[in-house]
Every structure is written in C-alpha cells, then in structure tokens.
Amino acid sequence: MDLKLKLQHYINGKWVGADSSDTRTIINPYNQEVIATVPEGNETEAKEAIAAARAAFDNGEWAATPATERGAILRTIAEFIERDKEELAYLESLDTGKTVEESRGDMEDIAGVFRYYAELADKDGGEMIDSPVANSISKVVREPVGVCGQITPWNYPLLQASWKLAPALATGNTLIMKPSEITPLTTVKVFQLIEEAGVPAGVANLVLGAGSTIGAELSANEDVDLISFTGGIVTGKKIMQAASSNVKKLALELGGKNPNIIFADADFETAVDQALNGVFFHAGQICSAGTRLIVEESIHDEFVQALVERVKKFKLGSGFDEDTQMGPLISAEHLQKVEQYVEAGVQEGATLAVGGKRPEDPELQKGFFYLPTIFTDCTSDMTVVQEEAFGPIITVEKFSTEEEAVKISNDSIYGLAGGVWTNDTRKAERCAAKMRMGTVWVNDFNLYFPHAPWGGFKQSGIGRELGKLGLEEYTETKHIFQNLNPEPINWF
Numbered sequence: 001m002d003l004k005l006k007l008q009h010y011i012n013g014k015w016v017g018a019d020s021s022d023t024r025t026i027i028n029p030y031n032q033e034v035i036a037t038v039p040e041g042n043e044t045e046a047k048e049a050i051a052a053a054r055a056a057f058d059n060g061e062w063a064a065t066p067a068t069e070r071g072a073i074l075r076t077i078a079e080f081i082e083r084d085k086e087e088l089a090y091l092e093s094l095d096t097g098k099t100v101e102e103s104r105g106d107m108e109d110i111a112g113v114f115r116y117y118a119e120l121a122d123k124d125g126g127e128m129i130d131s132p133v134a135n136s137i138s139k140v141v142r143e144p145v146g147v148c149g150q151i152t153p154w155n156y157p158l159l160q161a162s163w164k165l166a167p168a169l170a171t172g173n174t175l176i177m178k179p180s181e182i183t184p185l186t187t188v189k190v191f192q193l194i195e196e197a198g199v200p201a202g203v204a205n206l207v208l209g210a211g212s213t214i215g216a217e218l219s220a221n222e223d224v225d226l227i228s229f230t231g232g233i234v235t236g237k238k239i240m241q242a243a244s245s246n247v248k249k250l251a252l253e254l255g256g257k258n259p260n261i262i263f264a265d266a267d268f269e270t271a272v273d274q275a276l277n278g279v280f281f282h283a284g285q286i287c288s289a290g291t292r293l294i295v296e297e298s299i300h301d302e303f304v305q306a307l308v309e310r311v312k313k314f315k316l317g318s319g320f321d322e323d324t325q326m327g328p329l330i331s332a333e334h335l336q337k338v339e340q341y342v343e344a345g346v347q348e349g350a351t352l353a354v355g356g357k358r359p360e361d362p363e364l365q366k367g368f369f370y371l372p373t374i375f376t377d378c379t380s381d382m383t384v385v386q387e388e389a390f391g392p393i394i395t396v397e398k399f400s401t402e403e404e405a406v407k408i409s410n411d412s413i414y415g416l417a418g419g420v421w422t423n424d425t426r427k428a429e430r431c432a433a434k435m436r437m438g439t440v441w442v443n444d445f446n447l448y449f450p451h452a453p454w455g456g457f458k459q460s461g462i463g464r465e466l467g468k469l470g471l472e473e474y475t476e477t478k479h480i481f482q483n484l485n486p487e488p489i490n491w492f
C-alpha cells in the first residue's frame, strides 16, 4: 500500500531511518492487513532527538521568535491540515478502525486546536504587580519550559498529539513527540506539515517506537524539562516515577470510568440516544466514555429496554462503509482484555442484557470486533464497574435519591468526566457541584472543544490540556522585580 508518507523519524529537521534494522508492521484492525512498515527506534534515536531539541531550545531562537510569527506558523499548520483533511482522515481510520466520518470530525477539531493556540500565542503580555516597594517595577512574565517530551495513545492519535504540539510550539518550547507505536501514521503526516510550515530544525522532533524504550528514555532523561503524557494509569505511574530524575514538570491525562446519571425527569429519548453515543462511539475506546450508567429506579427497566432494542440494530463493519456505526477494537490483545472484563462481570453477578461476545457475521471475522454489551444489576464493587475496560461495555446501576446517584458517581479512583440528565436546572447544578470530575456535562455527553480545559480529578491525571490552562502548562512563571532607586541596607 503506497501511503505517500515519509515513514521515518524526524530529528533535527531531517527524516531518518532507524539506527538498527528493526521495523514494526502497522496493522489494519478491520482485517489485520499490513498497512505500513515503520522503523522501530529505541533509546539511541530518543537521545538524538533529545539532543536536537535541547540544542534548539538552548540557542534561544525559537523562544525569541516573535509570538505573532509562531502564531502564524500554527495557523499555516491548521490550513495544511484542512487542505489534507481527507488524506489524514483516511490514514486515521486505516490505523484505528474508527469510521472515516468520525476521523473527518477529528481533523476539523485538530485544525481548530492549532488555530486556537495560534490566536493565543501573542496574547500574553505578562502582568504588572502593584509592588509594595516604592520606586520599583514588579512584573510577572511567562517563559517556555524548555524541552518537552510528548507521549500519545492509539485511540485518538492525532487529536491527542495536537493538544500537545500546538500549545508547546505556541509558547516557544522545543519538543520530542512519541506517538503510540500502534497508530503512528497521522502523526508522521503532521510532522511533514510542520516541516512544510517552516518550523525550524530541531524544534519539533518525532521518534517512532515502543514506550518501554523511547517513552521511558523521554521520561527519565535529564535534558527533558517537561513530560506530557496521555495514556493508561499504569504507564502514567511509571512515567511519574521516571520523571522524578530531574523533577520534570509533569502533565498526565489518564483513564476514566465515567458516570452518566439519568434522572426520571430527563428527556427520555435524548438521554437514551446520548447514553448509547457516550459509550459506543469508537467502540467504547474513549477515555471519557460514559460506561457507568446510573439510572433512576422509576425509569430503569424502560430505559434499559430502550437501550437494548437500539443496540441490537447497531451496524458493525469497516470504518470506510457509509452505514457502519461501530468499528473494531484496536488489537487482538485489547479484544482479549475486553472479553476478560465481560467474563468478570458475569462471574461477579451482573446480568448480561445484550452482547457479551464476538459477532458471528462472517464478514467481521478477520477484524477485532466485539458486540456492544450491556450489563444490568451492577453494583459499584464489581470489577467491570470499577476498572477501565476501554471497550463497548455499559454497566447499569440503579438509584432512588439524588444523594445516592452522586455518591455512586463518585465511587471510583478516576475523576475524568461525567454526565447528568435532568430537566431540573437546580438539581443539575447541585449534582455538578458535587461530582468529583474534571468535566461535568449537563444534558450532553463527550463534548470537548479547544476553549475549555480538559483533564482529570483523582487518578485521572495531573494538569489540564486545552483552553488557557493547556497553554500555561507549557510555561514557567517568572517574577521580575526591579528597584528603580537602589540604596544600601546598612545591616552588616
């Protein structure tokens, strides 16, 4: 398959192969066909990229480039993404199995992120402090952090990369990006666009390969000043430990086990529709999927029945078929993990209302497909309710009071996002205030946009991406105090 991509690392402004002869094949999760062969880097390429980023930061040119110029380059990248949207969407769907319609939406979001940070790049004029010392100037300025390691997951490969690349470049940092080894294609393509847009050599570097080698090197290497990671909680904890080597700044966007509370007074049809969308979009492989459905007792049975009827009609298939609603899971290993969570659910006493197995359709046998699955009679202590399966599984719990609904929603080590469905605005406000999550949606679900911060409470992470906070993550704050009338103190 000719993807017309430079399938190489991008280090110090040059496209380079691996030092070793190692390669990795990239598989289409729909049919297991090989779609690309990419060089498999290791610590050697990681160190070369870190050295390039360090030199590019230390020469000071990128940070000294006027912010308006950096913003203009980001705007150009956004234009190139829009220009190449179809190619990017095709690559993303090939790599992840998600529907091409969804990938097109992702590309629009990604261009929007570059545009948003292009606009913010030159808006920080610092801050003057009302100094308590006469004849002095006290000001606060923000400076780039330095060399940033950026590590991304496979489920939203380019979207998650854009949330890191755009703010890092806007604020004058240099960086090394390591995409998921399973889904590198769109990130490679965007580095071609970064080169085409005129980002200077050494400022943005790309290394392809495994987390255990390249990711671990980025996390531990003392020439890296900040590590920004999106991925699973287990990896996040390893990165946090490694990053202590030189007390790196740390941004972690980890998993979620997100509650979705449905009150009896909600708009029934909309809540059913969005509860399904909130989980089964991208086959449940979304950090913010609303997998823990918490339904008011009085509508529970009717609600579950409506969900099950709709789920039975889902069309699974190739992301490139127009009528496909749900694609495959990402890999054989992931499929197995999802199956194990379903087995655990059954063993621990949950009732399987629908799904719970691989599809029998002969056309789906080569792909990593799993039927959309709904468990009822769930309780918060069950493994399938507590752990992130990252697949097409809904667990349904019942509640009878508002207090109980909120309590169940907070019964998790995670705190990424959650939803509340009700027509009572005051009830929605009360619940939103008590839910311990980085995002609470009222009468909506899984909505995110560049202007609003994204990130988790509790073990869902540290720091925020998107919004102004997502830009600030890539800056150090400096207070500069200038005495305009220095005099001796005469103490000693």
Ligand SMILES: NC(=O)c1ccc[n+]([C@@H]2O[C@H](COP(=O)([O-])OP(=O)(O)OC[C@H]3O[C@@H](n4cnc5c(N)ncnc54)[C@H](O)[C@@H]3O)[C@@H](O)[C@H]2O)c1
Pocket: 151, 152, 153, 154, 155, 156, 160, 178, 179, 180, 181, 209, 210, 211, 212, 214, 215, 216, 219, 230, 231, 232, 233, 235, 236, 238, 239, 253, 254, 255, 256, 286, 287, 288, 388, 390, 416, 455, 456, 460, 461
């Ligand atoms: N909070 C969010 O915004 C958000 C967004 C997307 C995905 N996620 C989470 O990502 C997870 C799924 O992604 P995944 O399976 O790719 O996660 P993962 O943790 O397995 O891998 C993520 C990245 O980390 C790298 N990595 C692996 N071991 C490493 C190590 N020891 N040191 C450094 N890097 C290492 C991988 O190569 C990959 O690039 C889910 O838990 C999901 O909730 C969170």
Ligand SMILES: C[N+](C)(C)CC=O
Pocket: 155, 156, 159, 285, 286, 287, 288, 448
């Ligand atoms: C952050 N988000 C919702 C785009 C992808 C999570 O997996």
